[in-house]
Amino acid sequence: xxxxxxxxxxxxxxxxxxxxxxxxxxxxxxxxxxxxxxxxxxxxxxxxxxxxxxxxxxxxxxxxxxxxxxxxxxxxxxxxxxxxxxxxxxxxxxxxxxxxxxxxxxxxxxx
Amino acid sequence: xxxxxxxxxxxxxxxxxxxxxxxxxxxxxxxxxxxxxxxxxxxxxxxxxxxxxxxxxxxxxxxxxxxxxxxxxxxxxxxxxxxxxxxxxxxxxxxxxxxxxxxxxxxxxxxxxx
Numbered sequence: 096x097x098x099x100x101x102x103x104x105x106x107x108x109x110x111x112x113x114x115x116x117x118x119x120x121x122x123x124x125x126x127x128x129x130x131x132x133x134x135x136x137x138x139x140x141x142x143x144x145x146x147x148x149x150x151x152x153x154x155x156x157x158x159x160x161x162x163x164x165x166x167x168x169x170x171x172x173x174x175x176x177x178x179x180x181x182x183x184x185x186x187x188x189x190x191x192x193x194x195x196x197x198x199x200x201x202x203x204x205x206x
Numbered sequence: 207x208x209x210x211x212x213x214x215x216x217x218x219x220x221x222x223x224x225x226x227x228x229x230x231x232x233x234x235x236x237x238x239x240x241x242x243x244x245x246x247x248x249x250x251x252x253x254x255x256x257x258x259x260x261x262x263x264x265x266x267x268x269x270x271x272x273x274x275x276x277x278x279x280x281x282x283x284x285x286x287x288x289x290x291x292x293x294x295x296x297x298x299x300x301x302x303x304x305x306x307x308x309x310x311x312x313x314x315x316x317x318x319x320x
Contacts, residue, residue, distance in 0.1 A: 099249070128307070137295045137310025138250065151307055186249050193238055193299070193306050197249035 097121060099198035101187050107204045108177055115173045116201045120189030127170050128195060129162055130186040131155065138186050144170060177205045218317045225283040227314045229296035232277060238301025240308065241270060241281045243292045250295060253281070257301060283316075291318045 100119045108114050120127050126145050130138035141160070142152045146167040156162075159177075164170040174181055182205045188195040219225045231239070237258045242250035256263045256270045256279075263270050269282040279296050293315050297308040 126306075130308075135313070137297070137313055138308075140307045140309070143307055153307075188249075190306070193301055194240075194252055194255065195306070195308065196252065197242075199247075199249050 099187055099189050099196055101185075101198040101201050103201055104199060105202045105204075107206065109206050110177060110179060112177055113173065113175045114177055114203065115171055116185055116187075116203075118170045118172070118187030118189075118198060120168070120170070120187070121191075121196055122168075124189035124191045124196075125167070126190045126195075127164055128188040128190070129170070129172050130188065132184040132186055132200070133182075141172075174203075177203075179205045181205050215312070216315045216317065218319060219286050221286060221288060221318050221320050223286055225281075225286045225290070225316060225318075227281045227283075227294050227296075227316065229279040229281075229311050230277060231279060231296070231298050231311075233298060233309070234274075234277065236298040236300065236309075238299045238306065239270070239272060239279050240297045240299070241268075241279075242295045242297060242310075243290075244295065244313070245292045253294075286316075286318050288318045288320055291316055 102117045128143045129141040132138040144164040159175045162172045184200040186200045188197045240255040241253040244250045254265045254270045267284045271280045293313045295310050295313045297310045299306040299308045
């Protein structure tokens with residue numbers, strides 16, 4: 096399968112814990128995006144990388160959130176001191192041109 | 207702020223009929239519009255896109271119409287099939303090569319009755 100992959104697919108954690116998600120984009124894609132999606136809503140943009148450079152961050156991305164793409168390939172999204180309001184589906188997408196290809200997402204549940 | 211939204215949250219159609227899903231957008235600077243299909247437990251899947259210099263684009267069984275005058279986007283699905291049942295999102299973006307952060311609408315659930 097050469098699509099976008101995300102790991103883990105599901106994560107249950109207790110409030111206050113840190114979590115880290117991984118995204119592996121399609122190999123030749125230079126752009127990588129993170130979105131958050133809550134039930135019944137469309138995805139909301141969080142941040143985007145072109146190669147290893149993080150070029151844009153949404154105001155939704157509080158200082159508890161950090162994303163990296165150290166070698167311009169896979170990316171990680173870390174949430175520190177999780178809150179119940181962080182419960183959502185975290186989607187990763189990659190692109191070379193305009194069309195973004197989405198991964199299956201990581202569903203986070205904060206208890 | 208500016209946003210993308212949908213008129214109807216749920217659309218129910220008979221198998222074989224045509225479906226039309228509508229979307230309103232408010233950012234007149236948007237240059238690129240996309241329709242995504244999302245099935246339960248999966249990420250959004252690209253269906254079709256259109257740039258602002260076009261008013262119609264056709265794919266396989268799908269057509270996207272863009273009316274810039276009234277800032278309206280629609281997705282037409284011909285001969286709707288049970289496999290088309292999903293939530294459909296419209297999204298807009300700047301469409302430039304400096305990045306393309308998409309703004310999504312709230313989604314319309316399409317239910318196809320056999």
